[in-house]
Amino acid sequence: MSPNEPTARQHAFTGPVSPQLPEPTHAERVRSLMSIVQVGTLSTLSRKHPGFPFGSLMPFALDSAGRPVFLISNMAMHTQNLKDDPRCSLFVGQVSADGDALGSARATLVGHAAPVPEQDIDSARQRYLSRHENSRYWVDFSDFGFYRLQPVDLYYVGGFGVMGWVDTGDYEHAAPDPLADAAPGILAHMNADHVNAMILLVKSHSGIEATEATMTSVDRLGFSLRLNTDDGVKGTRINFLHEVATPQDTRAVLVEMVRQARAEG
Numbered sequence: 647m648s649p650n651e652p653t654a655r656q657h658a659f660t661g662p663v664s665p666q667l668p669e670p671t672h673a674e675r676v677r678s679l680m681s682i683v684q685v686g687t688l689s690t691l692s693r694k695h696p697g698f699p700f701g702s703l704m705p706f707a708l709d710s711a712g713r714p715v716f717l718i719s720n721m722a723m724h725t726q727n728l729k730d731d732p733r734c735s736l737f738v739g740q741v742s743a744d745g746d747a748l749g750s751a752r753a754t755l756v757g758h759a760a761p762v763p764e765q766d767i768d769s770a771r772q773r774y775l776s777r778h779e780n781s782r783y784w785v786d787f788s789d790f791g792f793y794r795l796q797p798v799d800l801y802y803v804g805g806f807g808v809m810g811w812v813d814t815g816d817y818e819h820a821a822p823d824p825l826a827d828a829a830p831g832i833l834a835h836m837n838a839d840h841v842n843a844m845i846l847l848v849k850s851h852s853g854i855e856a857t858e859a860t861m862t863s864v865d866r867l868g869f870s871l872r873l874n875t876d877d878g879v880k881g882t883r884i885n886f887l888h889e890v891a892t893p894q895d896t897r898a899v900l901v902e903m904v905r906q907a908r909a910e911g
Contacts, residue, residue: 668867669865669883670823670867672802672804672810672812673812673817674821674822675751675823676802676812677817677820677821678826679752679826680712680714682826682827683739684705684707684777685706686706686739687702687736687737687738688701688716688735689701689734689735689736689737690702690723690731690734691731691733691734692727693726700724704716704718705777707774707778708773709773709794712820713794713796714795715773715794716759716794717792718790718793720790732758732760733757735755735756736795737752738752738754739753740752751805752803753801753803758796758798759794759795760794761793762791762794767792797814799812800812804863805881823866824866825864825891828892831893832864832893833862840900841859843900844859844861845858846908847884847903847904848882848884850907850910850911851884854880855875855876856874856875859871859873859874866889868883868884869883870882886899887899887902887903
């Protein structure tokens, strides 16, 4: 899917459709989220209370196709549940830049979890330990084993009004955004030191007079902001002048955009 291509399955209609700026697809956003978050909530079907979901805190790694890999004990309740019924879901969320939980990016992967096949265990072990170094103390215990979640569907929420189902094939073939790891640092820096510059960019690119601006996300194609205005809280997205791949690229293009906005103002 190209950055301009809309998600095939959308949420219920919420009003007139605004012109869509180029931005990463939902599949790319989920892959990015999964690449930087290391712990989620695994929901299995309870053996003790049939039909009820049972939630567990679950560290995970990813295989080459983006499938979550777990290292779990045979004694754990979630493992016992999976042996009885492999259907499950993994919820993964990220704290938003402004601390608003409902404005944060999150995803739910629905699928089946089963033991990792013998031929894939070495790879799973390497990937898992690269994320969870402390697991070396128990990874070789006889009652621990690797499980892998095979998604059958995914649901993404990127904040207020940004949501939709993601095809598993699109997710598997998507790549994490190149700024995924650096994004928290970029957001923290911009929100601490460059609020006036963001207010200027909002006026220049979106035509909105803002009194406060918070950068809530950034990716290779642009960034999103939450704004305080005299008319209430608003949101907008501003695209970069060109695609970026590193924090240094991001800084350079933002400096150029602010320079242009000041010249035009």
